[in-house]
Amino acid sequence: MTVEPLPPGSTIGILGGGQLGRMLALAAARLGMKAHIYCPDPESPAFDVTPRQTVAAYDDFAALARFADSVDVVTYEFENVPAETAAAIAGHAPLRPGARALEIAQDRLKEKSFIGDLGLPVAPWRPVASLGELGAALVALGTPAVLKTTRLGYDGKGQRIIRDASEAPAAFAALEPKPLVLEAFIPFDREISVVVARGGDGGVAAFEPAENVHRNHILHTSTVPAAISPALAARAVEAATRIAGALDYIGVLGVEFFVSGDGLLVNEIAPRVHNSGHWTEAVCITDQFEQHIRAICGWPLGDPSRLAPVVMENLIGEEALGLAARLGPGIRPHLYGKREARAGRKMGHLNHVREPRSHG
Amino acid sequence: MTVEPLPPGSTIGILGGGQLGRMLALAAARLGMKAHIYCPDPESPAFDVTPRQTVAAYDDFAALARFADSVDVVTYEFENVPAETAAAIAGHAPLRPGARALEIAQDRLKEKSFIGDLGLPVAPWRPVASLGELGAALVALGTPAVLKTTRLGYDGKGQRIIRDASEAPAAFAALEPKPLVLEAFIPFDREISVVVARGGDGGVAAFEPAENVHRNHILHTSTVPAAISPALAARAVEAATRIAGALDYIGVLGVEFFVSGDGLLVNEIAPRVHNSGHWTEAVCITDQFEQHIRAICGWPLGDPSRLAPVVMENLIGEEALGLAARLGPGIRPHLYGKREARAGRKMGHLNHVREPRSHG
Numbered sequence: 001m002t003v004e005p006l007p008p009g010s011t012i013g014i015l016g017g018g019q020l021g022r023m024l025a026l027a028a029a030r031l032g033m034k035a036h037i038y039c040p041d042p043e044s045p046a047f048d049v050t051p052r053q054t055v056a057a058y059d060d061f062a063a064l065a066r067f068a069d070s071v072d073v074v075t076y077e078f079e080n081v082p083a084e085t086a087a088a089i090a091g092h093a094p095l096r097p098g099a100r101a102l103e104i105a106q107d108r109l110k111e112k113s114f115i116g117d118l119g120l121p122v123a124p125w126r127p128v129a130s131l132g133e134l135g136a137a138l139v140a141l142g143t144p145a146v147l148k149t150t151r152l153g154y155d156g157k158g159q160r161i162i163r164d165a166s167e168a169p170a171a172f173a174a175l176e177p178k179p180l181v182l183e184a185f186i187p188f189d190r191e192i193s194v195v196v197a198r199g200g201d202g203g204v205a206a207f208e209p210a211e212n213v214h215r216n217h218i219l220h221t222s223t224v225p226a227a228i229s230p231a232l233a234a235r236a237v238e239a240a241t242r243i244a245g246a247l248d249y250i251g252v253l254g255v256e257f258f259v260s261g262d263g264l265l266v267n268e269i270a271p272r273v274h275n276s277g278h279w280t281e282a283v284c285i286t287d288q289f290e291q292h293i294r295a296i297c298g299w300p301l302g303d304p305s306r307l308a309p310v311v312m313e314n315l316i317g318e319e320a321l322g323l324a325a326r327l328g329p330g331i332r333p334h335l336y337g338k339r340e341a342r343a344g345r346k347m348g349h350l351n352h353v354r355e356p357r358s359h360g
Numbered sequence: 361m362t363v364e365p366l367p368p369g370s371t372i373g374i375l376g377g378g379q380l381g382r383m384l385a386l387a388a389a390r391l392g393m394k395a396h397i398y399c400p401d402p403e404s405p406a407f408d409v410t411p412r413q414t415v416a417a418y419d420d421f422a423a424l425a426r427f428a429d430s431v432d433v434v435t436y437e438f439e440n441v442p443a444e445t446a447a448a449i450a451g452h453a454p455l456r457p458g459a460r461a462l463e464i465a466q467d468r469l470k471e472k473s474f475i476g477d478l479g480l481p482v483a484p485w486r487p488v489a490s491l492g493e494l495g496a497a498l499v500a501l502g503t504p505a506v507l508k509t510t511r512l513g514y515d516g517k518g519q520r521i522i523r524d525a526s527e528a529p530a531a532f533a534a535l536e537p538k539p540l541v542l543e544a545f546i547p548f549d550r551e552i553s554v555v556v557a558r559g560g561d562g563g564v565a566a567f568e569p570a571e572n573v574h575r576n577h578i579l580h581t582s583t584v585p586a587a588i589s590p591a592l593a594a595r596a597v598e599a600a601t602r603i604a605g606a607l608d609y610i611g612v613l614g615v616e617f618f619v620s621g622d623g624l625l626v627n628e629i630a631p632r633v634h635n636s637g638h639w640t641e642a643v644c645i646t647d648q649f650e651q652h653i654r655a656i657c658g659w660p661l662g663d664p665s666r667l668a669p670v671v672m673e674n675l676i677g678e679e680a681l682g683l684a685a686r687l688g689p690g691i692r693p694h695l696y697g698k699r700e701a702r703a704g705r706k707m708g709h710l711n712h713v714r715e716p717r718s719h720g
Contacts (some may be wrong), residue, residue, distance in 0.1 A: 008683070008695050008697070029408060030694050031693065031695055032698075051410070282645070285692050300684065303690055323368070324365040324367075324658075324659040324660065325365070332662070339369065
């Protein structure tokens with residue numbers, strides 16, 4: 001299916017008013033589009049960058065219908081958009097990416113089955129609905145292993161490492177909602193991610209893989225180029241492309257991988273712009289936010305070429321305070337306009353750009 | 361005087377709601393700042409990127425005072441801010457750049473005197489308050505010569521070429537307001553411009569000179585690097601730096617030059633972000649809009665380094681229609697969200713980025 005291009009001046013509805021929604025709205029503006037942010041939180045940072053705002057709950061179906069009627073396309077900044085919310089939108093405006101991507105990405109069991117069915121490698125895993133199933137799964141996969149919720153996990157929340165079978169009951173009791181999933185613990189060398197865009201015409205444009213380092217389960221840095229071989233990079237891009245195609249995806253998709261030697265495992269997918277793609281804003285001809293807006297508007301995808309090496313560094317909590325005094329050469333800052341610097345909260349990021357060695 | 365840095369979350373007041381105000385507001389958002397746009401036109405494109413808006417005339421001093429009281433610093437997108445408007449702001453919020461830059465830049469006679477007094481070369485000129493003075497000036501400067509209004513000229517409006525003295529009376533009668541200025545016609549090889557930023561601490565960061573081509577008196581393309589020698593580029597940057605210093609300037613300043621062989625003449629200055637600096641957005645670590653926001657907020661200036669060669673192309677009037685279908689590799693578009701594609705109206709621009717030859 002080819003998507004008819006929306007003309008400049010169209011309005012893009014965005015579910016979610018956090019930093020990703022805000023950066024999508026900024027990118028929409030650069031393409032001459034208007035943005036309408038829908039978010040229950042009246043303090044949403046995205047509200048600062050557009051006058052079109054709805055403050056309402058994600059299960060306020062009347063508000064959702066009014067919102068969707070007032071825009072030309074709806075997208076979202078988070079994968080946990082409830083299925084009923086997506087359904088309430090669908091009768092009134094196109095939802096891109098579609099409900100299928102949400103369904104897969106918000107359930108780890110469906111996600112792992114889906115990726116495995118594509119012939120792509122994932123860490124060995126077992127569904128765990130009961131303590132008995134957890135025991136059997138630990139026998140099958142061994143320890144250490146990682147017990148995770150299947151829904152609503154992010155930034156390390158909703159998971160426990162089990163180093164010994166004796167820890168199983170406490171871990172099982174601690175995690176909600178059920179069912180859970182047990183994954184073999186993968187002693188990987190590095191984590192990488194690929195941000196890929198797929199247009200309404202099925203065309204795909206991938207950004208180069210980024211190498212990600214986490215700290216306290218939160219992304220700390222993304223470095224590009226990643227320290228991997230061109231062959232491995234090509235396999236990661238191909239895997240991400242295959243996933244986007246199988247979802248009949250429209251928009252930008254993030255795919256995280258574990259790398260062990262020459263081996264590549266898909267960790268998880270995110271049907272949205274991705275924190276590990278924030279580097280694109282500083283050094284790519286088209287960044288991930290513009291790419292997403294282009295895709296959902298039926299525009300041709302932009303050029304993802306990279307102009308320089310870069311390290312993206314997240315600013316978490318108080319790391320963003322007093323920033324002005326710490327900005328040196330090569331640094332491109334981005335702050336999200338959040339009022340309160342709470343611990344663990346993503347406040348902004350810095351792109352450390354290294355200049356290319358020569359240019360005419 | 362050093363300017364105390366404004367913390368993220370501060371509000372920047374912007375006089376003018378056109379594309380420059382809009383791009384300043386987008387840059388402010390990226391630094392975690394809020395923007396408040398003041399503009400008499402309720403259809404201002406900048407209103408689409410912030411919920412903080414005042415629709416009022418530039419001589420509505422009560423509205424100006426309320427506006428200035430609600431923000432932490434005021435800046436502007438156009439040099440023709442009336443002196444009374446600037447004065448009405450000044451009692452309520454800092455105005456950056458200051459009133460002196462406006463006074464000089466909005467009067468060609470003062471501008472030329474000021475530049476000449478700095479020891480910088482300008483085209484020979486004479487003030488013209490009467491037809492008699494025009495006759496004498498034509499004798500002194502010869503023909504062809506260019507007769508210009510001293511105020512409110514832009515994009516070729518407010519000027520007439522006089523090729524023969526017999527054309528003088530008609531040209532004098534056609535141009536308003538008086539007085540006028542007669543300039544010798546300079547048969548230049550090329551036009552270049554330098555966009556320079558000066559911080560509250562007196563520090564300066566200049567972008568590389570751009571080579572500008574006009575079409576129908578409107579900027580058509582800006583190409584970087586310009587086809588000039590490094591020595592000439594350095595002299596242009598030094599001239600722009602000297603002008604900014606002499607104005608005790610805070611913010612981004614555009615300086616246009618004529619180049620003839622090895623010679624350099626200052627054509628005019630603009631105390632604001634400049635159309636010929638739009639290329640910086642695609643290929644510089646810090647672009648001119650962020651640089652202006654940093655300067656007026658008392659932040660350290662950013663890194664103006666360029667990552668790749670680039671050609672900026674303005675989209676005028678209907679050139680912006682059907683854009684989506686014409687976007688090829690290397691092109692980074694920016695549309696201003698203007699509703700109506702009137703002839704001669706700046707609707708957006710394209711940055712054509714050529715990749716650097718190699719990078720690690």
